[in-house]
Amino acid sequence: MRSVVRALRPAVRRSQTVSAPRLQRRARPGFSALQCARPFSTTQTCRDASLADVAPTPITHFSEVETAMAETVQKFANDVILPKVRDMDEAEQMDPAIVEQLFEQGLMGVEIPEEYGGAGMNFTAAIVGIEELARVDPSVSVMVDVHNTLVNTAVLKWGSEALKKKYLPRLATNTVGSFCLSEPVSGSDAFALATKATETESGFKISGGKMWITNSMEAEFFIVFANLDPSKGYRGITAFIMEKGMKGLSIAKKEKKLGIKASSTCVLNFDDVEVPKENLLGERGQGYKYAISLLNEGRIGIGAQMTGLALGAWENAVKYVWNDRKQFGKLVGEFQGMQHQIAQSYTEIAAARALVYNAARKKEAGEEFVMDAAMAKLYASQVAGRVSSLAVEWMGGMGFVREGLAEKFFRDSKIGAIYEGTSNIQLNTIAKILQKEYTV
Numbered sequence: 001m002r003s004v005v006r007a008l009r010p011a012v013r014r015s016q017t018v019s020a021p022r023l024q025r026r027a028r029p030g031f032s033a034l035q036c037a038r039p040f041s042t043t044q045t046c047r048d049a050s051l052a053d054v055a056p057t058p059i060t061h062f063s064e065v066e067t068a069m070a071e072t073v074q075k076f077a078n079d080v081i082l083p084k085v086r087d088m089d090e091a092e093q094m095d096p097a098i099v100e101q102l103f104e105q106g107l108m109g110v111e112i113p114e115e116y117g118g119a120g121m122n123f124t125a126a127i128v129g130i131e132e133l134a135r136v137d138p139s140v141s142v143m144v145d146v147h148n149t150l151v152n153t154a155v156l157k158w159g160s161e162a163l164k165k166k167y168l169p170r171l172a173t174n175t176v177g178s179f180c181l182s183e184p185v186s187g188s189d190a191f192a193l194a195t196k197a198t199e200t201e202s203g204f205k206i207s208g209g210k211m212w213i214t215n216s217m218e219a220e221f222f223i224v225f226a227n228l229d230p231s232k233g234y235r236g237i238t239a240f241i242m243e244k245g246m247k248g249l250s251i252a253k254k255e256k257k258l259g260i261k262a263s264s265t266c267v268l269n270f271d272d273v274e275v276p277k278e279n280l281l282g283e284r285g286q287g288y289k290y291a292i293s294l295l296n297e298g299r300i301g302i303g304a305q306m307t308g309l310a311l312g313a314w315e316n317a318v319k320y321v322w323n324d325r326k327q328f329g330k331l332v333g334e335f336q337g338m339q340h341q342i343a344q345s346y347t348e349i350a351a352a353r354a355l356v357y358n359a360a361r362k363k364e365a366g367e368e369f370v371m372d373a374a375m376a377k378l379y380a381s382q383v384a385g386r387v388s389s390l391a392v393e394w395m396g397g398m399g400f401v402r403e404g405l406a407e408k409f410f411r412d413s414k415i416g417a418i419y420e421g422t423s424n425i426q427l428n429t430i431a432k433i434l435q436k437e438y439t440v
Contacts, residue, residue, distance in 0.1 A: 004072045004129075005106025005119045012065050012120055059357045065121060066128050073129045076105055077136040085137045088262035089408055094143065095262075099176065099218055102144060107133075109172025110148050111156065116168035118152075123297075124360045127304045131356075134308025135315070138412040139262035141308060143176070145301040146214045150294050151177030154223050154239070158282030158290060163241065171221060178219035180210045180268060181291050187212070188425050190288060191234045195270065197226035203277040204228070206240060209252075210268040212419070216251055217264030220244040224270070225287045237287035241279040248273035259411035296370050297363060298420050303356040303376035306384035306416040310349045313384075313409035317391035318342055320398065338394065345387045352380040371433045378426040381416030388413040 062070065084095050102108050110126040112118020119125075126148045134141035152171055155164060171177055186192040195208030206226050216222075222242040229236030242249055248271040255265045282290055321333035321342075332338055359372035388410040392399035399406035417423045 003105050004069065004076065005109075008065055008068050008072065008106075008119070008121070009114075059354050059361065062124075062128065066125050069121070069125045069128045070132055073105075073107070073132040074135070076101075077133050077140075081133070081140055082136050085262075085405065085408070086402070088137070088139065090402075092256065092261040094139065094218060094264065096218075098140060099143070102140070103172075103174055106172075107144050108147050108176070109152065109168075112152055112168050112172045116164060116172060118168065118172040123364050124357070127300060127356065127360045130301050131304040131308035131311075131353075134305045135312035137262070138305055138309045138409075138415075139260045141305045142260060142263050142302075142415075143215055143218070145298070145305055146179055147171070147177050149298045149301040150179040151221070151223060153297060154179075154281065154290065154294055155241075157293075158239070158286075160278070162278060163281070167221060167241070175220045176215050176218040177221040177223070178213055178215040179294070180213050180216075180222050180224045182210060182212045183208070184211055188422055190237075190291060193225060193227055193234070193237055193288075195224070195226040196230065197228045197238060197240065197275075199228070200274070202274070203279065204240060204275045206242075206248075206270045206273045206275055208270050210270075212255070213266055213268055214263060214419070216266035216268060217254060222249075222268070223281060225291055226270075228284055232285065234288045235285050237291075238284050239281040239287040239290050240275050241281055242270075242273060242275060246273050246275070258414055259408075260415055295420055296373050299373040299377040299426075300356060300359045300363065300369075302416060302420050303352070303359065303373070303380040306377070306380035306413070307349060307353045307356055309409055309413055309416070310345075310352065310380070310384040310387040313388040313391040313406065313413075314342075314345055314349060316405055316409070317394045317399065321394050325396065325398070332394070332396075341390055341394070345390060348383045349387060352376070352383040355379055371430055374421070374426040374429040377416070377421065378423055378430070381413070381423065384413040384416050 080101060081098060084098060088095055088098070106119045107129055109116075109118030110121050110129060111123060112120070114120040130141050130145045130148075133144055152168070155167055155171065159167070167175075181190065181193075183192070183194055186194060195206065195210065198205045198207075206224060208226065210224070220243060222244070224240050224242050225237055226240060227236045228238040250269045250271070251266045252269045253267040255267075257265060318333065321338060322331060325332045333342065355372070355376040359369050359376045362369040362372055388406075392406045392410050395404070395406050398404060401407070421429075
């Protein structure tokens with residue numbers, strides 16, 4: 001199968017050369033082309049422009065690159081991943097061939113610049129890919145999501161040039177990354193992080209442990225958050241890069257889970273792991289700030305995973321009730337009560353997608369998007385849970401057995417309300433921002 005990157009690269013380059021002059025002509029006096037041009041998106045970055053200067057486009061309008069991304073990933077997911085979904089779920093393991101093909105397709109380096117071996121696309125293109133993968137298998141989707149929105153982004157934003165040259169080509173082509181923040185008593189409460197880092201002559205020694213770490217079984221690259229100065233509380237939290245094989249780093253336990261079972265979730269132990277000084281990621285004491293920033297972006301990815309899951313569950317069920325399942329002499333999908341549920345569910349999916357893509361566009365435009373990301377993740381996970389549950393009921397017995405995908409989508413949906421910030425944390429975030437805005 002032709003690589004996603006090779007298929008889309010001409011469109012990416014066209015967008016880089018064509019969009020800037022077009023947006024420059026629309027720019028208001030005093031704005032340069034550099035300030036206004038955003039080569040990979042359908043909207044402008046000039047937030048001060050009058051409404052007359054902004055071409056109106058729907059939130060879910062895709063650029064040429066994003067449209068091609070959706071079509072190509074959809075074909076790849078259906079042709080390559082779908083035949084293996086049930087076996088991977090039963091085995092509770094990601095097929096290594098799938099991982100290899102994700103790299104070959106360029107899906108593990110969507111935003112990594114071409115100079116480092118990546119696809120050089122935009123954030124929304126990554127979100128499109130995550131959503132399309134989740135329509136077939138949310139387990140594969142979350143591997144791609146965490147790798148792109150958390151791991152790659154961290155290195156791109158805060159890695160030194162030496163770290164970028166060393167690791168980005170690997171992350172784009174053959175090395176799975178893992179984001180190591182959560183601990184037994186430090187999940188939603190990141191302030192309670194207990195993993196410690198001690199400075200040595202050659203670098204740092206890290207001791208402690210992490211839990212609920214996605215991609216950890218397949219990963220060879222780990223971003224680890226540890227407290228370099230506990231006396232400063234969360235202001236001592238610092239980010240470090242570890243590699244698989246470093247002495248003292250061990251994967252202690254692989255969790256057996258309700259859903260997304262092919263996605264590995266493990267316990268990691270650090271027994272005085274020696275990390276060279278050049279593997280400090282960003283600045284000392286800025287780890288908590290980095291983690292929150294990354295999770296804000298990552299929540300848009302989880303929102304896309306949930307909308308993709310909801311779409312997959314909905315499509316799987318309606319094809320059955322509108323084509324195969326009959327009761328009382330007619331197709332079940334022809335009963336008005338069923339049609340109302342189907343219509344209501346699709347409306348909720350569309351609303352969730354609007355929240356997700358609005359958050360993605362605002363992030364790309366350089367606007368404040370934290371509340372938008374929280375709302376997108378919150379609502380998309382709620383919709384995924386409702387729709388996937390109804391889909392099982394619509395299909396009756398065929399939805400309940402493990403022969404098809406309906407029950408798997410239902411099980412997979414639950415994680416959306418838990419990881420990268422629980423639903424209650426999203427509600428707290430939304431409420432705090434609203435309270436600040438409306439408090440006199």
